[in-house]
Amino acid sequence: MNTRHDRKLTSYMNAVLPSNDIVFSFDGTNSDLARQLYFRAKANQSAAQFVHLIVPPAVQDRLDDLHLQWDQLPGIAQRALLWDSGFAVTPQNDVVQIWTLGGYSLTDLAIPLTQFRAVGCLEMNCTQPDNSMAEFLVDKRIPYENITFERALSKGSSGEVWRCEYMGQRVAVKRLLRTKNHRAEEVEHFAKEIELSASLDHPHIASFIGVAWNSLDNLIMVLEFFPMGDLQTYLYKNIDLLTWANDKIHIAAGIGRALEYLHSRTPPLIHRDLKAKNILLTKMLDAKLIDFGVSRNCQDSSMTAGVGTPYWTAPEILEGKCYTEQADIYSFGVVLSELDTCEIPYHDAVSADGKKLKPFQLLTEVMQGTLRPSFSEECPQRIRRLAEACCQHDSERRPTASQLVAMLEARNIRG
Structure with missing residues (x-):
């Protein structure tokens, strides 16, 4: 690929190594490519060791500081150390030194994909550690x-x-x-x-x-950006203005449609932290789901890990059991109680002697199936029935996202 660059390497004084650290640590904290190699090592990837390679003195000095032998390093660690020290290996097994121009980072020197394609180059997608194709961002x-x-x-x-x-x-x-x-x-x-x-x-x-x-x-x-903010704050500030007939049903249906979309993916995508705080509103009170930091595909191997916010979390997750996208449906039932009362879940939960339940007691009763969020007397019966169905202790008895959307979009919400 021939392309013109304005930045020129005039001498070695105008160049820097990929990393300025004297001591190399293979933990992902050094230079960019070394970090990527570290990630692959963490994912149990491997690479053949270099044999009959003349180790540059700069690399040997770093090995000596760590009391390590070159031939003791795994292949990926060898490559990471070479790169971080400013070297790479050619297909002919020769070590070459690499410098960047004028102290620029490799991020600054990267060529935009549009320019890359404009001169006739073809990009190649790398594979992820699970052999899936990496997505270009x-x-x-x-x-x-x-x-x-x-x-x-x-x-x-x-x-x-x-x-x-x-x-x-x-x-x-x-x-x-x-x-x-x-x-x-x-x-x-x-x-x-x-x-x-x-x-x-x-x-x-x-x-x-x-x-x-x-x-x-x-x-x-x-x-x-949504200047109206999140649903939890909006409910608290507008408790006397919102009704099921005019506003709340519209918000609930939007949340349901977002779940329907996530759960219809292949494999289904589980949000795992559905709550009013993670729902933003437009000026027309359209719901917008956010925060996919703990979301996982349904086939993920970690689908027994406790995630999300406890008061919105399904019993099977609290108990450390395997779970599916139906865990989101339980959380949706809890969000319906937030929409109805404009309060956080279990705000009125008390023990037999009238004392406010402590979090541990509350979650214990949730796991046992003896406690669910409360609803106001003004809540339409159909909404209450839907919430009860969503919060079933048995996840298989909960409606699907498509079913709850159909229920919410029925015309009469009073029955």
Whole structure:
């Protein structure tokens, strides 16, 4: 591929190694490609060891610092160490040194996919550790410098959401906390969330706008922004204004359609953290589902792990049992109680002696099937019956997402 570049390497003084760290640590914290090799090693991938290779002195110095022998390293670790030290191996098994121009990171030097294709080059998709094809996010990349951070909207244990401006429009930006050092697993987990979010396209799921980064540790996901905020806050502020006939049924149906879309994928996608806080609203009160950080495909091997927020979580998950997309249906039943009462679930749960139940007692009764969220006296009976069906202890007796949408879209909600 012949293409003209304005950046020129004038001398070795105008170049830097991929990593400036003196001591190499194979834990995903060093240079970009070394990190990718680390991820593959974590996924039990392997590569043949290099034999009869002349180890460069710079690489040998780093090995000596770690009291390691070159031939003791697995093939992937050998490649990671070589690259991080500024070297690569040709098909002829020769070691060559690699420099980047003018101190630019490889992210800065990367060629946009459009330019790559424009000169007749063909991109090749790498495979994931599970042998599935990796999804390209290159077409979704937007310039990091075009995003203006305005103010933080929310903060969690590892991430935060900001209101930002991009190309003259308000957007929401999710990123990992910048106040902590991120483990490679955290970055990988967030990257998977971004890839999943980019694959979703539904009127009741927040639209993915793009992804941006200026380093591996500073990766951000850009989503559409909703000034109305989340459903939980909106219910609390407008408790006297909302009715089932005019507003709540519309919101509930939108949430149901989002679940129907997720569960109709192959394999079904389970949200695993459905609650009013993870539902945003448009000015027309259309529901928009967000936060797919703990979502999993139904065939995932970790489908016994406890996830989500306990008060919205299905009994089978609390008990550590295997579960399916029907766990989301249980959470939907709990969200119906939030819509009805405009309160958090179990806000009025008390023991036999009239004392407010402690969280452990509450969750124990939920697992036993003796406690479910309460509803107001004004709640339409059909909504109450639907919620009871969704919150069945036996997951197989709960309606499917398609069935609950059909129930919600029936004209008469009073019966």
